[in-house]
Structures are given as structure tokens and as C-alpha cells.
Amino acid sequence: MTSANKTSRGTRRALLAAGLLSLGGGVLRADESDETALESRIDSAVRLGLKWLAAEQQASGAWTTKDYGESTATTSLAMMALMAGGHVPGEGPYGRLLSRGLAWLLSQQQQNGLLVGRESGHGPMYSHGIATLMLAEICGMTEGAQAEQCRQSLQQAVRLIVDAQNHRKPPEHDGGWRYQPTSSDSDLSVSAWQLLALRAARDIGCDVPADNIDRAVAYLKRLHVKHDGGFGYMVGHGSSITRAGTGIAALEICGEHRTKETLAAAGLILSRPLVRSEHYFYYGAYYCTIGMYKVGGAEWRQSRRVLYQTILDLQHAEGFWTPEDGTERQAGRVYSTSLSVLALAIEYGYLPIYQR
Numbered sequence: 001m002t003s004a005n006k007t008s009r010g011t012r013r014a015l016l017a018a019g020l021l022s023l024g025g026g027v028l029r030a031d032e033s034d035e036t037a038l039e040s041r042i043d044s045a046v047r048l049g050l051k052w053l054a055a056e057q058q059a060s061g062a063w064t065t066k067d068y069g070e071s072t073a074t075t076s077l078a079m080m081a082l083m084a085g086g087h088v089p090g091e092g093p094y095g096r097l098l099s100r101g102l103a104w105l106l107s108q109q110q111q112n113g114l115l116v117g118r119e120s121g122h123g124p125m126y127s128h129g130i131a132t133l134m135l136a137e138i139c140g141m142t143e144g145a146q147a148e149q150c151r152q153s154l155q156q157a158v159r160l161i162v163d164a165q166n167h168r169k170p171p172e173h174d175g176g177w178r179y180q181p182t183s184s185d186s187d188l189s190v191s192a193w194q195l196l197a198l199r200a201a202r203d204i205g206c207d208v209p210a211d212n213i214d215r216a217v218a219y220l221k222r223l224h225v226k227h228d229g230g231f232g233y234m235v236g237h238g239s240s241i242t243r244a245g246t247g248i249a250a251l252e253i254c255g256e257h258r259t260k261e262t263l264a265a266a267g268l269i270l271s272r273p274l275v276r277s278e279h280y281f282y283y284g285a286y287y288c289t290i291g292m293y294k295v296g297g298a299e300w301r302q303s304r305r306v307l308y309q310t311i312l313d314l315q316h317a318e319g320f321w322t323p324e325d326g327t328e329r330q331a332g333r334v335y336s337t338s339l340s341v342l343a344l345a346i347e348y349g350y351l352p353i354y355q356r
Helices: 003-018 030-055 072-084 095-107 124-141 144-166 188-203 210-222 241-253 260-271 281-295 297-312 326-331 333-344
Strands: none
Touching (some): 030 072, 030 297, 072 124, 072 333, 124 188, 144 188, 241 260, 241 281, 260 281, 281 297, 281 333, 297 333
């Protein structure tokens, strides 16, 4: 979708909501009618999901996981979902929630720059990457003292990611990230979040050396599984639909647009569409939707409706999505609801990192 198309759609949605535009004046073709119905269903699901998320914010300003309590990762995902729905700090119905969430997140930063809360035990780089990505997206939306604090925190967070990547690793792991800032190995999942964070930070003017982005891209390409087109968790590992979406999104966001790796992985997703029983389903729903949207073209047109409808069909009447996979169950409903809203809102175009 071009920027002009996004503006046109956004304006049309606003006019419809205000009652200033009617859908009358002619008979819609079946495909136009289906598209209008899908867009309406997406809009309703996003609004309901955000309403549920807003009610889940704690008095501290944080959002929680099921098993670990207040979490910088969960808080950041919920905040990005609100921003993806068109909301900004200090304005509108969710402006205060975003400001409170940001204040809590900034209060959690450790002296070395790590952005983790109570979930700091296992794999803090997951939370750190997600929180850094959110900071890079929200920095341009804040004003005053909080804006300056946000930028300083972001610079510290970015420096930690760069230093963690530069930690000495064997050649097959070079360029990636793992659970700890001092890990000597790397994996696709942790690396994707750090790479999204670095790209978002670089886009708003943070100092991110080009060599670090290039090394990360080279690492991701080493994970490409040639026999089926997907991506492995580590070098030599097999692929999955969730990992295919993760690899596509991370490479596309770094400018690797419609390369042989991303197109091959898109082909795998088209041949085996994401289903509810997929391991790490909500992780896959998020990354597959973003990845296929970034690939664009016929691949997005062919996968778009299936991805959207698969996610929409799982929403509870109260607005949340319930994770069923073991590890995702530990993360809880805020996690799965936030990822679902982020996927459904991809075409709204409010978050810069997800734009084409």
C-alpha cells in the first residue's frame, strides 16, 4: 500500500466514523463488498483489543505477563499496539496510559542500559530488544522532559545491543544475539528483535554503525534453509512457518526487499499457511503478517486475507486473544493480544518501522 493509499484509507475511515461519508451511491462489486467487510471487522477487532489492553494496565503503569508479573517486554508490546492503533502519549483516550507506561519503562533501565523488569532472569535480551524498539517508535511522539529522558535511555539501550553483538563469538554466530548481553552464540528470534530495534533507532538518528546492520543481515542469511526456503533457529536447524515470517520481516526491514531469501520464505508461507496449531502461533501471526506485508506484491495479496481471518477468528468476545502453546501461555493474554493487534493494524501505517 503506498503512502497515498494509506492516507486515503485513513481519511475515509475517519469520515465514515464521523458520519460524514456514506457507503451508498452505487452497488459494490462482490470483491469490494468483501474487502469493506474485512476492513470493518479488522477495525472493530483492533478497537476492542485496545480497549481490553487499556483495562489491563497496572497502577504502576506496567502491563504484566502471566507467570513473571510486570514486564518491560509485555509493557512495550501493549504500548506499541496502542500506537499502532493511532494513539500517542498525552492525547486522546489512551494518551495518559502511554505516558504512564513510558515513565514506568524508563524507571526500569539498569545502569548498563538493559531494559528489563522482574522477568530479568531468563533471556533478558528478548525484553531489551522489544523495549528498545518501542522506545525508538515513541521517542518522536513525546515532548518536554520525558522526550529527552526517552532519547537518552534509547541511546544507552542501543549501545548495549551493539556491544552485545560485538561480544566475541564463533564465526557461525557472528552478527547475531542470544539471551544474554555476553552470550557467545546467537539465534534467529532474539536477533530479529535486536535488529528491528537498531533499524528503528537508526531511522530516528541514533548512532548505529552500518557494519553492525550488515553483520546482522549476513547472520540471518546464514540461517536460510535452502531446501524449503525457510529460516532455522540456528545455523543447521530446520525451518518453520513462524521462523520463515521472522526471517522475512528482519531482512525486509533492513532493506533486503524481495531478495531470493525473502521470496523463498514467502513461498513457504504460501504453501503452508499459518494455522492455530503452529508452535508459537502468536509470534508467527505477528512476524508472518509483517513479513508478507513488507514483501508486498502478489505474495501479500495471496496471504493477506488468510492471515487476517486466522487472527480475527481467535479473538474472544471481550477483546483478548488467548495463547495455547506452552511457552506462550506463560507470557499470557497481554502478549498474545498485543501481537494480534500489531498484526491486524499493519496497514494503518502509524508505526514507522512497519511501513514499506
